[in-house]
Amino acid sequence: MTPPIAIRPYAPCDRCAVRTVSCDTADRGEPVERFFRDRDAFADLMTVYYTDHEPESLWVAEHDGRIIGYLTGCLNSHRYQRVMLWQVMPHALLRAISRGEFWSRETWAMLWVGCRTWLRGGFERHRVLAQYPAHLHLNLQRRFRGRAIGRQLIQRFIEQARAAGVRGIHASVSGSNLPARRFFERMDFIAVGRHPVIRPDAAAGRLTVTVTYGKIL
Numbered sequence: 001m002t003p004p005i006a007i008r009p010y011a012p013c014d015r016c017a018v019r020t021v022s023c024d025t026a027d028r029g030e031p032v033e034r035f036f037r038d039r040d041a042f043a044d045l046m047t048v049y050y051t052d053h054e055p056e057s058l059w060v061a062e063h064d065g066r067i068i069g070y071l072t073g074c075l076n077s078h079r080y081q082r083v084m085l086w087q088v089m090p091h092a093l094l095r096a097i098s099r100g101e102f103w104s105r106e107t108w109a110m111l112w113v114g115c116r117t118w119l120r121g122g123f124e125r126h127r128v129l130a131q132y133p134a135h136l137h138l139n140l141q142r143r144f145r146g147r148a149i150g151r152q153l154i155q156r157f158i159e160q161a162r163a164a165g166v167r168g169i170h171a172s173v174s175g176s177n178l179p180a181r182r183f184f185e186r187m188d189f190i191a192v193g194r195h196p197v198i199r200p201d202a203a204a205g206r207l208t209v210t211v212t213y214g215k216i217l
Contacts, residue, residue: 003064005144007152010058010070015051017067018060019043021139028177029142040099044092046137047072053083059156061140061149069140071153075164077135128193132168132214134161154187161217168216175209189213 010018023039026032032042050058050072057073074080136157138150161169170192173180192214 005068005147005149006062007149007156008060008062010051010055010060012051012055014060014067014070018051018058018070018072019047021067021070021141022046025139025141028174028180029145038096038099041092041096044088044095048088048092049080049083050074053087054080057157057160059153061144061153063144068144069138069149069153071136071138071150071157073134073136073157073160075134075161075166077129077133077170080135128170128212128214131216132170132192134166134169136169136171138171150183151187158215158217166217168214170212170214172210172212175211181211181213184213187215189215 019039020043022043023032026036026042026046027034032039036042054074057075059071059073060067061069136154138153140149158169171184171189172195173184175181175194190213191211193212195210195212
């Protein structure tokens with residue numbers, strides 16, 4: 001008999017597993033090494049805010065004693081931006097320098113595409129945050145997709161956000177990730193914004209698009 005999948009709140013002992021899943025599924029379900037070799041730096045930027053600064057909004061999916069997916073949630077995205085800018089990112093940078101990764105050509109390429117995305121307005125979210133102040137990010141190991149796990153994780157976070165009096169939530173996905181876009185649309189999210197992004201593995205000068213979906217609670 002297949003063990004059931006449990007959806008439960010995050011616990012501090014889950015930290016390493018959440019970081020591992022984030023790296024293993026970084027690029028539309030594929031490992032982060034497809035575009036960046038420093039797993040620690042990537043995990044720092046993708047998970048530390050949620051595990052260390054707002055763990056009460058993080059939900060995990062557990063199967064047979066193993067974390068196979070998670071939802072990182074945030075009830076106040078303005079706070080997230082401040083903490084990321086002044087605490088998480090500087091700490092991640094110092095850790096990368098201590099490992100010698102900051103001076104690698106690959107790291108500078110990542111910083112360069114990030115700057116180019118910023119200059120094109122790729123990180124602007126002011127209108128979205130006014131109506132949808134909370135946000136979420138969902139990751140599942142590939143072999144566990146299609147089992148309604150993502151839906152259960154989102155339902156838990158929606159219940160939490162409603163109880164906190166949050167008016168709306170949003171999530172962003174790659175414009176080319178059609179399965180993810182259909183998933184959010186089936187969850188009654190609507191497209192509320194499109195933002196340019198330069199992917200680190202894209203050809204020079206090539207733009208991709210991130211679609212932001214919102215849901216009023």
